[in-house]
Amino acid sequence: MSIVLKVTDKDQHNLRRLQHYLPDGTAEPLFRLLKEHRVALRIKKPRATKLGDYRHPHGHQGHRISINSNLNPFAFFVTLVHELAHLVTWNEHRNRTAPHGAEWKRNFQLLLAPFIREEVLPDDIHRALEKTLKSPGASSCNDLNLSRALSRYDQQKEVVLEHLPSGSIFQLKNGKRFRKGNQLRKRFKCLCLDDNRWYYVHPLVPVEAEIESTKSL
Numbered sequence: 001m002s003i004v005l006k007v008t009d010k011d012q013h014n015l016r017r018l019q020h021y022l023p024d025g026t027a028e029p030l031f032r033l034l035k036e037h038r039v040a041l042r043i044k045k046p047r048a049t050k051l052g053d054y055r056h057p058h059g060h061q062g063h064r065i066s067i068n069s070n071l072n073p074f075a076f077f078v079t080l081v082h083e084l085a086h087l088v089t090w091n092e093h094r095n096r097t098a099p100h101g102a103e104w105k106r107n108f109q110l111l112l113a114p115f116i117r118e119e120v121l122p123d124d125i126h127r128a129l130e131k132t133l134k135s136p137g138a139s140s141c142n143d144l145n146l147s148r149a150l151s152r153y154d155q156q157k158e159v160v161l162e163h164l165p166s167g168s169i170f171q172l173k174n175g176k177r178f179r180k181g182n183q184l185r186k187r188f189k190c191l192c193l194d195d196n197r198w199y200y201v202h203p204l205v206p207v208e209a210e211i212e213s214t215k216s217l
Contacts, residue, residue, distance in 0.1 A: 011035070022080075023073045025120035030080060033111075037087055039063045046070040048173060052079040054086035056094075063087050072153040074125050078146070081111050109133050124149045144186060147204050161188055162203035169193070170207040177210075 011031075018034075019027040021043065034041055044066045052067040065083045067076055085108035089097060097103045115121060116129060128149040151160075161180065164170060168180045178190040178201065187200040 021067070021069075021071075021073060021076045023077055023121060025118070026077050026115060029114065030077075030084070033084055034065075037063050037091075039065055039087065042066040043069045051075065052083050054083040054090075056087075056090045072150065072155065074121065074153050075150040077115075077121075078129070078150065081115075082108060085111055122153075124152065144203065151204070158206040159209060160204045161190075161201055161207050164207065164209055169210040171210070172201075172205065172207060 015027060015031050018031055018041075022030065033039075040062060042064070046068045050068075051071060052065065055061075055064040057063060065080070065087070067079050067083070071079060085104055086099075088107040088111070089104045092107075093103055112129060112133060116126065116133070119126065121129070125146075128143075128146040132143050132146050161170065164180055166180055166182065169177060170180060171177050177193040178199070179193060181189040181191060181198075183189075183203070184200065187202055190199050190201045191197075192199055
């Protein structure tokens, strides 16, 4: 589905649609930002490689943001603010900055700050965002503390890699099979049983565990 915020007689309809995806108390201020920048917001089918994205104006198209439809309201909120920070940064600097450089971090912090002050989010997400604001990363997926807080509000709980004991055999959504090894800093070193190569796998990636497991590596 698509929400294109350019026609005033559709404002209330679009706001109600947006409220369906966002936590209480967050939709109206975000709607005003989307309308101010004349953003075409599209709610997309789930994508394995990203939660959302931003595309700057090009040709006859204006600002475009897409967000995955399967995100819980708090993950949707964080992702939308993340992409709006890209929009504001592009307006200020065009392509003259790093994608998640100091300019983007500053705008992400500024956009989140009012919601932190007004305490419209649950305490655990509030605390996680306060930590994130000190040094925001490229995405909420790369912030393990924030990702864990957001995932608590998923309606469908998935088994993720960090839940499995070391040595477990598991399969990713792409069909590849792995044996879980030791954690090195944030990621787990896992042996792919299909090509006998080692990979570093994100601890919160959804997995399908096999019944039997092998001894720890």
